[in-house]
Amino acid sequence: MNRIALTLFLASLSTALCAQNQAPTLPHEAAHCLVSGDATGGHAWLDAQTLAAPELNLGFQLDTKTLLGDEYLYLVVFTTPTRKEGKIFDIRIKQKHDYSIENSASFVSSAKGVDFPQPPAGGQWAQTQFSTAVQGILEHRKWYTDSMKYLLKPSKHIQCESGLDKS
Secondary structure (H helix, E strand, O other): OHHHHHHHHHHHHHHHHHHHOEOOHHHHHHHHHHHHOOOOOOOOOOOHHHHHOOEEEEEEEEEOOOOOOOEEEEEEEEOOOOOOEEEEEEEEEEEOOEEEEEEEEEEEEEOOEEEOOOOOOOHHHHHHHHHHHHHHHHHHOOEEEEEHHHHOOOOOOOEEEEOOOOO
């Protein structure tokens, strides 16, 4: 009887650990906007090398305390296994299932902080916001893996837009 209880406990524990690795709804839907390109001006925001991977390593931080009351999701796509490099996106959550890509930048993280090879649009304020978000994501280990198979799947309920130029 104790073996059955132990087996059930271990099975539920492993299920819980696996579930932590799956992307929650907001980061998943926002990542869909980045890779699908279907409603964001016709282009995907991630390069072909990233898209060739079977899955994306994502990190995220939700910001609900903005001056105007808008909700923003900082979504990081890690490009190295050490999670020291990647691309961060500032995505406004307009309403449920409706996202607007507001800003993006590539970053490199080191013991000295977060650097941007090309600073994001918005100057020092945006750079500070992005640095804080990347450091928070790394510090709190809010990262997940999401399957490209599901991210590329067309969705009728996710709305994506952007006023940014991809370059």
